[in-house]
Amino acid sequence: MKKNILLVGHSGDMYGASRSLIKLVKILEQNYTVHVILPEIGALFDNLTAIIPSQRILINEDLYIFTRKSFKIKYLISTLFRFLRNVISLIKIIQKFKIEIVHTNSGVVPAPALAAKLSGKKHIWHIREWFGDFKQFWPIYSGYITGLSDQVVCVSKTMAEQFKNSKNILAIYNGFEIPKVQTKATITDDLQNKLNNADLILGCTSRIRLIRKGQEYLIEAIGILTKKTGKNIQAVLIGDYVPGYESQKEYIHNLISKYDLEDQIHFLGHLKDPLPYYRLFDVFVLPSGEPEPFGGVIMEAMSMGLPVIGSNAGGTTEQIADGWNGYLFENQNADDLAQKLALFLDEKDKLKLFGSRSIQRIEENFSLEIHEGKVLRLYDEILK
Structure with a gap:
């Protein structure tokens, strides 16, 4: 009989951590009976129902996910009570479904680990976040x-x-496969004409937030390079503003106006399936100003055969082989990013060469098969 495991997600959307959770469910469902807890019904729930029965997807709208607000004094008591409620409800779920392993899919969901411990069950914690902002708390x-x-x-x-100095830490890269994209990108004739006349087309897929995701560095770099070279550089940005940061839209548009880039920067918003749009790009750029744990969009771009550019911080430095399939630029430095973009303007033959190397790098280091093998071995070892 298959052993029961419980995966705990922290959102109902379909951004990076959620896509990774789907991969985990597909892998683990081969050998185990997988149950999932989510804080809401959304796109992730719909995707999971194609893999496991809906009755194994549990919705807990009270699931405690800590944010910056959690550390404010006026919220401490309510946070503590909510945390304890979570622990109790999770213990009941562990007992009801005879769970053997609890797998928390994000660093910001604290209750499952304690619930597993109190239940005498194994616990795996998947860390997909950088906690550099929480220095005193960390x-x-x-x-x-x-x-x-x-x-x-x-x-x-x-x-x-x-x-620091912990023995039970293991790094496992997320796995990716070379996709077979059947559909085409749907864009306006006006945008298509602008892209047709471009000297270089840049793409960026990410939620929009100043510094953290760094779209302002990309816009500024395009402005610097356009002024210096007179070339027609077009950029397509996919993704919505991070909830609560919509007010940053004004800053972004003022920056675009400053460099007269209204006809060069194009926002497509959130797309359910962004992969067909990667075919529009010559180069993919992830300009994050803070370390990315392991940017899934970089891997998507590489799997689509694109050269990639990212900042020299976080997991990005492990994804991009600098000077081989892309470039690393100095973190939060728009001038350096502009210089790296210029390398593709000056040597167009690199586009195809670096793109083919991106696919090679996926196959040799970040394939879904490698990821699957490491995850299944981890579960075998823990259950032993």
């Missing part, structure tokens, strides 16, 4: 994570380095 919380987990899995070596 020593305490990192101890909580490692102390209550049989294994802490980090999505990159850089994220694993957040933990």
Whole structure:
């Protein structure tokens, strides 16, 4: 009989962590009976129902996910009570479904680890976040994570380095396959004409947020390079503003106006399936100003045969082989990003060469098969 496991997600959307959760469910469902807890019904729920029965997808709208607000004094008591409610409800679920392993899919969901410990069950904690902003809190919380987990899995070596002197830390890269994209991108005739006349087309897929995701560095770099070369550089940005940061839209548009880029920067918003749009790009850029744990969109771009550019911080440094399939630019430095973009303007033959190397790099280092093997071995070892 298959053993029961419980995966705990932290959102109902279809951004990076959710896509990774879907991959985990597909892998683990081969050998185990997978149950999933989500805080809401959304696109992730719909995608999961194609893999496991809907009755195994549990919705807990009270699931505690900590944010910056959690650390404010006026919220501490309510946060504590909510956390304890979560632990109790999770213990009941573990007992009801006879769960053997609890797998928390994000670093911002603290209750499952304690619930597993109190239930005498194994716990895996998947860390997909960079906690550099929580310097005072991190020593305490990192101890909580490692102390209550049989294994802490980090999505990159850089994220694993957040933990000091702990033996139960393991880096496992997310796995990706070379996609077979059947559909075409749907864009307006006006945008298509602008792209047809471009000297270089850049793409960026990410939620929009100043500094954190760094779209302002990309816009500024395009402005600098356009002024210097007179070339027609077009950029297509996919993704919505991070909830709560919509007010940054004014800053972004003022920056576009500053460099007269109204006809060069194009926002497509959130797309359910962005992969067909990658075919529009010559180069993919992820300009994050803070370390990315392991940017799934970089891997998507590489799997689509694109050269990639990212900042020299976080897991991005492990994804991009600098000077081989793309370039790393100095973090938060628009001038350096402009210089890296110029390399593709000056040497167009690199576009095809670097793109083919991106696919090669996926196949040799980040394939779905490698990821699957490491995950299944981890589960075997923990259950032993």
